[in-house]
Amino acid sequence: xxxxxxxxxxxxxxxxxxxxxxxxxxxxxxxxxxxxxxxxxxxxxxxxxxxxxxxxxxxxxxxxxxxxxxxxxxxxxxxxxxxxxxxxxxxxxxxxxxxxxxxxxxxxxxxxxxxxxxxxxxxxxxxxxxxxxxxxxxxxxxxxxxxxxxxxxxxxxxxxxxxxxxxxxxxxxxxxxxxxxxxxxxxxxxxxxxxxxxxxxxxxxxxxxxxxxxxxxxxxxxxxxxxxxxxxxxxxxxxxxxxxxxxxxxxxxxxxxxxxxxxxxxxxxxxxxxxxxxxxxxxxxxxxxxxxxxxxxxxxxxxxxxxxxxxxxxxxxxxxxxxxxxxxxxxxxxxxxxxxxxxxxxxxxxxxxxxxxxxxxxxxxxxxxxxxxxxxxxxxxxxxxxxxxxxxxxxxxxxxxxxxxxxxxxxxxxxxxxxxxxxxxxxxxxxxxxxxxxxxxxxxxx
Amino acid sequence: xxxxxxxxxxxxxxxxxxxxxxxxxxxxxxxxxxxxxxxxxxxxxxxxxxxxxxxxxxxxxxxxxxxxxxxxxxxxxxxxxxxxxxxxxxxxxxxxxxxxxxxxxxxxxxxxxxxxxxxxxxxxxxxxxxxxxxxxxxxxxxxxxxxxxxxxxxxxxxxxxxxxxxxxxxxxxxxxxxxxxxxxxxxxxxxxxxxxxxxxxxxxxxxxxxxxxxxxxxxxxxxxxxxxxxxxxxxxxxxxxxxxxxxxxxxxxxxxxxxxxxxxxxxxxxxxxxxxxxxxxxxxxxxxxxxxxxxxxxxxxxxxxxxxxxxxxxxxxxxxxxxxxxxxxxxxxxxxx
Numbered sequence: 131x132x133x134x135x136x137x138x139x140x141x142x143x144x145x146x147x148x149x150x151x152x153x154x155x156x157x158x159x160x161x162x163x164x165x166x167x168x169x170x171x172x173x174x175x176x177x178x179x180x181x182x183x184x185x186x187x188x189x190x191x192x193x194x195x196x197x198x199x200x201x202x203x204x205x206x207x208x209x210x211x212x213x214x215x216x217x218x219x220x221x222x223x224x225x226x227x228x229x230x231x232x233x234x235x236x237x238x239x240x241x242x243x244x245x246x247x248x249x250x251x252x253x254x255x256x257x258x259x260x261x262x263x264x265x266x267x268x269x270x271x272x273x274x275x276x277x278x279x280x281x282x283x284x285x286x287x288x289x290x291x292x293x294x295x296x297x298x299x300x301x302x303x304x305x306x307x308x309x310x311x312x313x314x315x316x317x318x319x320x321x322x323x324x325x326x327x328x329x330x331x332x333x334x335x336x337x338x339x340x341x342x343x344x345x346x347x348x349x350x351x352x353x354x355x356x357x358x359x360x361x362x363x364x365x366x367x368x369x370x371x372x373x374x375x376x377x378x379x380x381x382x383x384x385x386x387x388x389x390x391x392x393x394x395x396x397x398x399x400x401x402x403x404x405x406x407x408x409x410x411x412x413x414x415x416x417x418x419x420x421x422x423x424x425x426x427x428x429x430x431x432x433x434x435x436x437x438x439x440x441x442x443x444x445x446x447x448x449x450x451x452x453x454x455x456x457x458x459x460x461x462x463x464x465x466x467x468x469x470x471x472x473x474x475x476x477x478x479x480x481x482x483x484x485x486x487x488x489x490x491x492x493x494x495x496x497x498x499x500x501x502x503x504x505x506x507x508x509x510x511x512x513x514x515x516x517x518x519x520x521x522x523x524x525x526x527x528x529x530x531x532x533x534x535x536x537x538x539x540x541x542x543x544x545x546x547x548x549x550x551x552x553x554x555x556x557x558x559x560x561x562x563x564x565x566x567x568x569x570x571x572x573x574x575x576x
Numbered sequence: 577x578x579x580x581x582x583x584x585x586x587x588x589x590x591x592x593x594x595x596x597x598x599x600x601x602x603x604x605x606x607x608x609x610x611x612x613x614x615x616x617x618x619x620x621x622x623x624x625x626x627x628x629x630x631x632x633x634x635x636x637x638x639x640x641x642x643x644x645x646x647x648x649x650x651x652x653x654x655x656x657x658x659x660x661x662x663x664x665x666x667x668x669x670x671x672x673x674x675x676x677x678x679x680x681x682x683x684x685x686x687x688x689x690x691x692x693x694x695x696x697x698x699x700x701x702x703x704x705x706x707x708x709x710x711x712x713x714x715x716x717x718x719x720x721x722x723x724x725x726x727x728x729x730x731x732x733x734x735x736x737x738x739x740x741x742x743x744x745x746x747x748x749x750x751x752x753x754x755x756x757x758x759x760x761x762x763x764x765x766x767x768x769x770x771x772x773x774x775x776x777x778x779x780x781x782x783x784x785x786x787x788x789x790x791x792x793x794x795x796x797x798x799x800x801x802x803x804x805x806x807x808x809x810x811x812x813x814x815x816x817x818x819x820x821x822x823x824x825x826x827x828x829x830x831x832x833x834x835x836x837x838x839x840x841x842x843x844x845x846x847x848x849x850x851x852x853x854x855x856x857x858x859x860x861x862x863x864x865x866x867x868x869x870x871x872x873x874x875x876x877x878x879x880x881x882x883x884x885x886x887x888x889x890x891x892x893x894x895x896x897x898x899x900x901x902x903x904x905x906x907x908x909x910x911x912x913x
Contacts, residue, residue: 145594147592147594226586374906378905384905384906386906386907387904387906387907388906389906458584458585459584459585459587460584461589465590466590466591466592467589467590468591469588469589470584470586470587470589470591471584472584472586474584488591492591493585493591495587496593496597497597497650499598499599499695499696500694500696500697501696502598502601502695502696503696503849503850503851503853504601504848505799505852505853505858508853508854508902509855513904513906514902514903514904515902515904515905516853516854518853536901537904537907540904540905540907545589545590548589548593549590549592549593549594550594551593552594552596552597552598552601553696554593554597558589558590562588
């Protein structure tokens with residue numbers, strides 16, 4: 131069994147949704163023109179919200195810091211355009227709620243150019259490197275938006291042997307990492323080398339799903355002989371790009387429950403994140419834009435776009451030809467773990483890897499039938515949990531048993547179980563209910 | 577172009593779903609059963625078809641009657657009641673009085689499924705519950721096997737009045753299993769393969785049952801571990817017995833192709849509701865059935881054992897599930913390495 135797994139370069143279980151990447155995988159990355167109004171929510175990363183350091187009326191330059199980190203697990207925010215701050219206050223967020231945000235009006239007569247200020251990274255100590263990363267506002271661009279520098283703050287006694295770069299891009303439709311690997315190969319390798327040297331890692335491994343042969347080839351061609359970099363083609367399977375699954379696929383090691391990749395001497399970063407780091411040290415440009423895939427059957431002209439952060443989702447969709455009449459749902463992120471958008475005027479965030487317009491075909495839900503215990507969810511769960519049991523126990527509100535006997539808190543909500551259920555049972559929602567309940571109970575006890 | 581905002585739907589992820597739904601799974605089983613069923617009707621005549629219809633009618637009627645009024649379409653829409661009646665019918669003797677077949681269908685769904693709380697909540701395979709009931713209640717009628725005969729001759733025993741057992745006017749013949757058990761007469765393999773023997777109406781054609789199983793496996797509706805585990809265990813066990821005393825014990829080929837072995841292994845034991853959820857549990861379940869079948873057939877009082885073997889392992893399923901929980905990712909690593 132172990133040998134078989136090593137040969138197939140993959141973790142166990144998982145699901146095989148159609149990847150639908152053909153719409154955009156051959157399209158070169160384009161730059162979205164600057165809009166007029168930019169909304170920068172303060173809490174768009176994991177951790178404490180950033181603290182604004184500008185006021186209404188202030189003139190800001192493109193790339194200027196407008197909010198400083200609100201704590202260690204927090205990053206700075208920067209203006210995506212040269213213009214004027216029109217306010218700091220409540221603005222609509224993609225999920226429909228209101229959140230504190232800085233609003234900037236672009237200067238219509240500015241060329242939006244940035245001066246290039248390369249940063250000498252070789253002389254930086256690891257502490258200085260970490261604070262540079264926090265200052266640059268760099269977070270994981272795979273979707274979670276976890277501040278990057280926190281991963282690099284390795285406690286004493288831990289050591290990083292491998293830098294693992296996540297180019298799996300297992301979410302259907304998304305091709306932003308794919309295109310970046312093809313078009314920005316040099317930047318990716320440069321950024322990888324920076325991080326490898328700063329962390330003192332021995333080797334860089336880039337994991338790429340096999341449905342991106344051009345990316346694998348581009349990377350292999352660009353690696354110079356003797357460089358400690360290896361490209362690892364991976365089976366096309368969801369959730370190949372989940373951090374712990376990727377480590378399992380590449381190194382054959384399971385990260386113990388409740389532990390982090392650094393406990394098995396690995397640091398994992400997304401392709402986009404590494405390129406953002408490279409750009410920062412090459413040109414001094416902080417994280418003010420990102421590559422986004424606009425796709426799905428509801429989009430007239432799917433595209434891969436460089437989007438200035440804070441642009442409204444509507445502008446991004448309009449540039450891609452607008453929504454077709456059949457569109458039923460717009461999703462921010464991938465279709466497996468992304469969220470439905472409540473308001474198209476909400477801004478694009480650091481963690482928004484994709485904007486997808488889905489039609490009835492994809493969003494239609496089967497009628498919910500009783501669980502027939504077919505075991506498809508058990509076969510699908512990459513964490514070897516028992517989702518069928520979870521659904522049954524959650525309906526009976528037996529949350530404690532779910533946690534103690536069946537380890538519900540180990541679930542990462544990847545959605546494989548709900549995806550695979552022929553009875554249309556929203557298993558992940560049952561699990562979320564249980565986890566929320568358990569968390570709130572825990573809060574009361576303490 | 578986007579002047580008007582489409583009405584956006586908000587729903588939690590994952591947004592994508594695979595296309596297989598429970599009713600589709602049930603339809604697939606219908607298609608898989610069709611060849612073996614047609615063969616049964618071809619060999620045993622139109623009477624067999626009537627028995628089948630009576631079972632389905634009983635099953636569907638109970639499902640309809642006990643479903644809440646506003647949810648009747650939903651209850652019948654999943655197609656399980658028809659499937660239960662159909663499977664039950666395939667395990668019955670072709671000349672069984674129709675009222676008994678109907679009653680079997682009623683018991684299968686009523687006692688086998690509905691009183692447990694409907695689809696997915698039952699412990700025992702409903703079709704086999706119906707058959708066990710019939711066998712216990714009408715032991716003679718349930719073991720009166722007719723030889724394959726003329727297609728248009730309908731045995732008059734079919735139309736026996738309720739509570740009466742009809743006189744069987746067609747040629748009766750012991751089933752291959754009965755002949756083997758009580759008289760040690762072997763049946764030619766070719767007849768077992770195509771179904772030209774006496775027996776229950778849907779279980780005689782081994783070849784077509786296997787074809788149906790392959791279709792289900794190809795459609796990913798069937799856990800291949802169950803039929804493979806059952807048949808593999810039965811073959812090994814019977815081979816050992818056969819080598820010990822070839823005169824007393826049937827060989828592995830006969831064991832697999834006679835009686836309800838294939839029908840049970842492919843279509844009954846694989847019922848997801850009553851089989852374990854986990855991979856390891858599935859193997860235990862299958863091997864248990866394989867052992868029990870041979871034990872009952874060889875050492876028990878009945879010529880056929882697949883029904884009781886499956887029902888017994890059904891009863892063990894919750895226990896098997898409890899003890900075969902998979903190891904959670906990243907936990908208890910020391911024991912596993």
